[in-house]
Amino acid sequence: MDCLFCKIANKEIPVELLFEDDLVVAFKDIKPIVPIHILIIPKEHIESVADMSDKHETLAGRMIMVAKKLAEQFDIAGGGYKLLFRVKSNGGQEVPHVHLHLLGGGKMSENIRVA
Numbered sequence: 001m002d003c004l005f006c007k008i009a010n011k012e013i014p015v016e017l018l019f020e021d022d023l024v025v026a027f028k029d030i031k032p033i034v035p036i037h038i039l040i041i042p043k044e045h046i047e048s049v050a051d052m053s054d055k056h057e058t059l060a061g062r063m064i065m066v067a068k069k070l071a072e073q074f075d076i077a078g079g080g081y082k083l084l085f086r087v088k089s090n091g092g093q094e095v096p097h098v099h100l101h102l103l104g105g106g107k108m109s110e111n112i113r114v115a
């Protein structure tokens with residue numbers, strides 16, 4: 001399947017992985033909109049949160065816990081951060097493979113697009 005994030009998850013496209021386990025990988029966003037901008041994605045191809053079902057409950061929880069741990073590792077947990085899922089076109093989602101944005105490293109705007 002021709003999916004950019006599948007290629008990253010299965011290492012067809014080499015990127016520095018910040019985290020990997022049986023369900024997810026995490027890596028830096030190529031166009032960071034805040035000083036710390038990390039994407040946590042499932043290894044399984046799922047287009048968006050709208051396509052997830054009850055069988056993905058463990059995966060959904062894992063993504064959030066990995067984001068939390070990366071926030072601690074990157075030293076932004078104390079000040080706080082933002083976790084963001086864009087969902088389909090009205091949500092502004094551009095890459096059709098589920099990804100959780102971990103955004104931090106400063107006070108953020110309430111404007112969700114600029115973070």
Ligand code: 5GP
Nearest residue numbers: 004015027028029030031086092093094095
């Ligand atoms: P979306 O708008 O779908 O929520 O976010 C997609 C994100 O993926 C954007 O922040 C964009 O910068 C990031 N992105 C797109 N292509 C690549 C890539 O090839 N590598 C990395 N590391 N990030 C990417």
Ligand code: ZN
Nearest residue numbers: 003006045097
């Ligand atoms: Zn995919």
